[in-house]
Amino acid sequence: MQKAIAIVTQATELDSKKEYAEAFQKYQLALEYFMTALKCNILRSIDCRLANPYNTMPTDEKNEKCKQTIRVKVEEYIARAEKLKEFLQKAPGRRPVAQGSSNSG
Numbered sequence: 001m002q003k004a005i006a007i008v009t010q011a012t013e014l015d016s017k018k019e020y021a022e023a024f025q026k027y028q029l030a031l032e033y034f035m036t037a038l039k040c041n042i043l044r045s046i047d048c049r050l051a052n053p054y055n056t057m058p059t060d061e062k063n064e065k066c067k068q069t070i071r072v073k074v075e076e077y078i079a080r081a082e083k084l085k086e087f088l089q090k091a092p093g094r095r096p097v098a099q100g101s102s103n104s105g
Helices: 001-016 022-038 059-089
Strands: none
Touching: 001 022, 001 059, 022 059
């Protein structure tokens, strides 16, 4: 899980520097790590601090909350990677949709 977090951090940094091709590759790699961790239930207490920094819940409840938080973040990273993929496949002069923005409007 720590590897996924490190890679997605690189992806977001590259994304903010407008290095979209490299960012897209990092998002893809990070998502593979996140998905593997979720499938294999590789969640340590340090990873679960994202869900609840004070961790006062029972272990099963804490683990479920942690997984849910990670799933939400993974969905955000997937959406951003899809926007970058669309951008990279289109005309080179076109500007990508900014992070956090929607395609409509």
